[in-house]
Amino acid sequence: MIFPVAALTILLLGSDQSAAQAPVAQAPATTLKVTGDVATPLTLTEADMKSLPRTKVEIKEEGRGVIYEGVSVGEILKKAGVPVGAGMRGNVLASYVIASASDGYQVVFSLGELDQALSNSDIIVADTADGKPLFAYQGPFRLVTPKDSRAARSVRMLDHLEVVRLRK
Amino acid sequence: MRRIALSLSAGIWIAVVAVASAAHPPQAPYAWTLPRGFPAPPVPADNPMSEAKVELGRYLFYDTRLSGNGTQSCASCHVQALAFADGRAQGIGSTGQVHPRGSMSLVNVAYAGTLNWANPTMKRLEDQALVPMYGDHPIELGLDRSDNWLRAVEADPTYRRLFRDAFPAEEQAFTSANVTKALATFERSIVSARSSYDRYHFDREDAAVSDAAKRGEVLFHSRPLSCFTCHGGVHFSSAMGISAVMRMEFHNTGLYNLTGLLSYPATNTGVHDVTHNPADVGKFKAPTLRNIALTAPYMHDGSVATLEDAIDHYAAGGRTIASGALQGVGHDNPNKSPVIRGFAITAAQKADLVEFLRTLTDQALIQDPRFGNPWRR
Numbered sequence: 001m002i003f004p005v006a007a008l009t010i011l012l013l014g015s016d017q018s019a020a021q022a023p024v025a026q027a028p029a030t031t032l033k034v035t036g037d038v039a040t041p042l043t044l045t046e047a048d049m050k051s052l053p054r055t056k057v058e059i060k061e062e063g064r065g066v067i068y069e070g071v072s073v074g075e076i077l078k079k080a081g082v083p084v085g086a087g088m089r090g091n092v093l094a095s096y097v098i099a100s101a102s103d104g105y106q107v108v109f110s111l112g113e114l115d116q117a118l119s120n121s122d123i124i125v126a127d128t129a130d131g132k133p134l135f136a137y138q139g140p141f142r143l144v145t146p147k148d149s150r151a152a153r154s155v156r157m158l159d160h161l162e163v164v165r166l167r168k
Numbered sequence: 169m170r171r172i173a174l175s176l177s178a179g180i181w182i183a184v185v186a187v188a189s190a191a192h193p194p195q196a197p198y199a200w201t202l203p204r205g206f207p208a209p210p211v212p213a214d215n216p217m218s219e220a221k222v223e224l225g226r227y228l229f230y231d232t233r234l235s236g237n238g239t240q241s242c243a244s245c246h247v248q249a250l251a252f253a254d255g256r257a258q259g260i261g262s263t264g265q266v267h268p269r270g271s272m273s274l275v276n277v278a279y280a281g282t283l284n285w286a287n288p289t290m291k292r293l294e295d296q297a298l299v300p301m302y303g304d305h306p307i308e309l310g311l312d313r314s315d316n317w318l319r320a321v322e323a324d325p326t327y328r329r330l331f332r333d334a335f336p337a338e339e340q341a342f343t344s345a346n347v348t349k350a351l352a353t354f355e356r357s358i359v360s361a362r363s364s365y366d367r368y369h370f371d372r373e374d375a376a377v378s379d380a381a382k383r384g385e386v387l388f389h390s391r392p393l394s395c396f397t398c399h400g401g402v403h404f405s406s407a408m409g410i411s412a413v414m415r416m417e418f419h420n421t422g423l424y425n426l427t428g429l430l431s432y433p434a435t436n437t438g439v440h441d442v443t444h445n446p447a448d449v450g451k452f453k454a455p456t457l458r459n460i461a462l463t464a465p466y467m468h469d470g471s472v473a474t475l476e477d478a479i480d481h482y483a484a485g486g487r488t489i490a491s492g493a494l495q496g497v498g499h500d501n502p503n504k505s506p507v508i509r510g511f512a513i514t515a516a517q518k519a520d521l522v523e524f525l526r527t528l529t530d531q532a533l534i535q536d537p538r539f540g541n542p543w544r545r
Contacts, residue, residue, distance in 0.1 A: 062205060062206075062207060062401060062402050062409070062410070063207035063410050064204070064205060064207060101390075102390075103390035103391040103392075104391050104392075105391055132372055135369070135382075135385070136382055136383075136385065136386050137385050137386045137388070137389035137390065138389075156389065157386075157390070
């Protein structure tokens with residue numbers, strides 16, 4: 001598998017908690033929350049994800065192709081009332097999404113790069129790999145970012161998407 | 169050298185390599201039988217794989233005639249039952265000289281970007297084999313450089329057949345260069361991919377590993393432990409893979425922090441030994457964790473006895489040695505990797521993590537007759 005090595009390294013550099021204060025890993029969540037500047041906050045279960053429009057992407061891991069299946073992030077944001085597609089203009093474009101894992105790992109995407117209509121995004125929230133549920137250390141949900149050269153933003157154990165709109 | 173390996177498992181795909189000279193009967197093609205998720209390793213164009221060369225390499229690997237005094241073979245320090253490590257903190261050569269570092273497992277060494285514990289320049293198994301064969305700092309196998317030992321090899325009818333089959337196009341095949349080619353080919357064949365972890369992951373046998381191991385796997389891949397940062401990928405080593413530019417990562421994990429010019433013992437300064445760059449003091453490769461339960465003691469100098477102790481070392485963010493010549497607080501080593509920050513872990517979590525590491529043991533590998541001593545038959 002490909003792991004978000006480099007990005008994790010950077011985050012570890014970014015904070016310097018002492019050993020005694022460092023939290024231990026928490027059990028992976030079983031839902032995906034969508035919150036922040038959204039019209040309809042969501043808490044999606046695995047069953048909810050199966051009911052949304054599904055899509056597949058193939059990426060290379062350790063030299064072999066793996067087919068991940070799930071829901072495009074744009075589709076999830078649309079369900080939460082984020083004005084993707086035709087509404088992606090003006091200060092909506094000054095928004096970003098914080099993707100968080102249950103162990104605290106976080107990465108950021110601009111809202112525009114998650115919108116299929118604007119940027120031809122193929123970023124998905126996956127819940128299966130080669131037709132099988134994800135392993136516990138990966139899922140139940142993970143981001144898959146096929147165009148990234150490394151998997152550093154393919155957040156495993158994804159449990160939260162938070163939309164933030166910049167305000168002037 | 170001191171590493172190797174090959175695999176066969178509920179193989180899903182097969183890559184065929186090798187072939188031979190058109191002027192001679194074609195050699196049997198070499199078939200990597202590897203599980204899904206395991207691409208075939210890179211092989212140098214000037215030393216293609218063949219079944220005959222693997223077999224010759226195996227005979228040589230287990231032959232004590234490959235030591236100056238006839239007491240040791242490659243297998244003396246790379247024991248199949250111990251995943252081709254030797255269970256010692258530091259290697260002991262044929263004349264009794266103690267190596268500053270421990271014998272490394274040869275498992276999946278074909279995928280290694282660099283060889284040895286801390287040598288960014290050593291990339292070919294064919295070259296590495298020369299170190300134990302002829303090296304005198306320390307003496308390992310202690311072979312004489314005049315290669316008189318090859319005459320004894322040449323006189324053996326078994327070897328006459330094996331060399332002819334392995335190097336059919338060569339009039340004079342009994343050369344040290346061909347010995348290292350055969351040893352390297354055998355080493356590349358030692359692939360470990362049949363652990364219970366592999367059955368769980370690649371064959372999706374959910375019952376192949378325990379719930380404790382599954383919890384441990386989550387810890388391994390989660391903050392704040394993030395073991396995968398240096399031990400990621402199917403080989404559980406960031407220094408192993410198949411990419412054209414294999415990663416060359418070396419890490420100072422805060423094992424020592426001596427006062428004075430060098431923060432690590434002078435006999436083992438890591439990459440600094442090669443580069444003489446002060447910033448490289450204490451930097452060593454993160455070895456594969458496959459079969460790690462078989463390869464104690466741990467770290468380059470075998471100074472950590474158990475897996476539990478190794479986890480304690482990382483949890484503390486470096487080792488503190490309270491007194492003696494090695495006294496120092498490794499946590500504060502100026503070259504320490506920034507990812508070695510320490511973490512809190514409960515006894516139950518540590519047990520889960522160890523349980524996960526034990527799933528990486530490949531019992532099939534250590535019993536596979538293809539990797540065993542052919543002279544015992």
